[in-house]
Amino acid sequence: MSGRFPPLETLVPPHIRDIEPYIPSKPDDVLAKMFGCQMIYRLNNNENALGPSPQALAALRSLDPRQAAVYPSGDAYHLRHKLAERYGHPSDAFLVGNGANELIAFVIKAFCHEGDNIVTADRTFTVYEWVAGFSGFEARLVPLADYGFDDEAMLAAVDDRTKIIFVCNPNNPTGTYWDERRLRRFLDRVAGRQIVVLDEAYGEFVSAGDFPDGMSLINEYPNLVVFRTFSKMFALAALRIGYLAGDERVVEVIRRTCVVYSVNSIAQAAAIGALADADDQIARTRRMVNEARAFLRGELARLGLVHFGDQANYMVVRLPVSDTLAYRKLMRQGIMVRTMTGFRFPNHIRVTLGPIPVMEKFIAALEPVVAG
Numbered sequence: 001m002s003g004r005f006p007p008l009e010t011l012v013p014p015h016i017r018d019i020e021p022y023i024p025s026k027p028d029d030v031l032a033k034m035f036g037c038q039m040i041y042r043l044n045n046n047e048n049a050l051g052p053s054p055q056a057l058a059a060l061r062s063l064d065p066r067q068a069a070v071y072p073s074g075d076a077y078h079l080r081h082k083l084a085e086r087y088g089h090p091s092d093a094f095l096v097g098n099g100a101n102e103l104i105a106f107v108i109k110a111f112c113h114e115g116d117n118i119v120t121a122d123r124t125f126t127v128y129e130w131v132a133g134f135s136g137f138e139a140r141l142v143p144l145a146d147y148g149f150d151d152e153a154m155l156a157a158v159d160d161r162t163k164i165i166f167v168c169n170p171n172n173p174t175g176t177y178w179d180e181r182r183l184r185r186f187l188d189r190v191a192g193r194q195i196v197v198l199d200e201a202y203g204e205f206v207s208a209g210d211f212p213d214g215m216s217l218i219n220e221y222p223n224l225v226v227f228r229t230f231s232k233m234f235a236l237a238a239l240r241i242g243y244l245a246g247d248e249r250v251v252e253v254i255r256r257t258c259v260v261y262s263v264n265s266i267a268q269a270a271a272i273g274a275l276a277d278a279d280d281q282i283a284r285t286r287r288m289v290n291e292a293r294a295f296l297r298g299e300l301a302r303l304g305l306v307h308f309g310d311q312a313n314y315m316v317v318r319l320p321v322s323d324t325l326a327y328r329k330l331m332r333q334g335i336m337v338r339t340m341t342g343f344r345f346p347n348h349i350r351v352t353l354g355p356i357p358v359m360e361k362f363i364a365a366l367e368p369v370v371a372g
């Protein structure tokens with residue numbers, strides 16, 4: 001018997017048929033060969049060039065490789081207790097996932113049913129829209145106003161089939177944020193009818209005094225679910241670990257959809273280490289990022305380039321040429337940025353803020369691109 005090819009036209013549901021697959025970037029060695037450069041500076045994923053904190057590194061070094069034989073804690077027990085200590089919520093108010101990306105899927109699975117929708121912005125982290133899409137739910141994408149989330153328009157987009165509203169604060173890629181007054185006013189008007197996800201993937205980078213701390217609002221607003229990640233500030237992106245926090249009753253529902261053992265032991269140990277010297281890591285990283293931002297602002301002004309993003313660890317630059325062309329030219333100099341056409345910002349690139357010598361290399365590579 002030979003196997004017959006499956007009838008994909010009928011097996012694959014329409015909402016999957018229409019999806020364009022995401023193409024991940026190639027490994028450094030492959031890229032270096034393709035573009036003929038010595039090494040690659042990855043300024044495309046908002047990673048932290050300082051690397052993991054001393055305590056996170058120590059935790060990784062102290063792991064016994066033979067423990068690879070044993071399943072991890074299925075509910076990140078010790079990590080959740082450390083999070084509980086740090087943030088003053090019960091450990092059951094936390095749910096740990098294989099990156100915040102996995103948490104998006106958990107929340108959508110927990111609350112959305114056939115015919116439901118989610119509401120978010122048109123130019124924000126695209127994973128909310130993707131996960132909703134491949135799960136068969138409508139993503140209502142509300143245009144940004146002034147590069148920020150438009151609260152009024154989002155409320156207007158909500159209907160009785162809206163289950164979740166995703167707010168990215170500060171927003172990736174525009175770097176804008178809702179201050180505490182605006183967030184509270186929004187939550188007051190949602191009045192608990194929907195789950196509001198506040199994605200604070202870059203929250204630790206923001207030092208503005210009016211920036212809201214979602215974690216301190218979950219007692220007041222039990223429909224609020226806060227996302228955090230160890231990928232960006234804590235430089236553990238390779239280990240894939242993030243968490244959400246919310247009212248215990250809400251988190252209990254989300255937990256029902258989660259895949260046990262999706263968060264490995266190495267990631268859990270490193271995250272516990274990262275929490276031990278978190279404040280140090282945050283202070284050092286903010287210094288590096290602020291220096292880079294000040295430097296780039298001056299240089300981009302000199303080149304006459306419009307740019308935005310005054311929070312988080314990235315900036316968006318508008319170019320006089322196509323972003324894909326700029327990408328290829330920058331890659332030949334070993335500089336990898338994120339093209340923004342996929343974020344619905346054609347002719348824009350996003351660049352991760354890092355050490356000054358790397359920022360200088362970026363500007364040196366960008367200058368001829370802009371000059372044509």
Ligand SMILES: *Cc1c(COP(=O)(O)O)cnc(C)c1O
Binds near residue numbers: 100232237
């Ligand atoms: C990077 C990022 C995340 C997810 O990060 P993980 O690596 O999956 O934890 C979530 N939200 C935003 C806005 C991000 O930029």
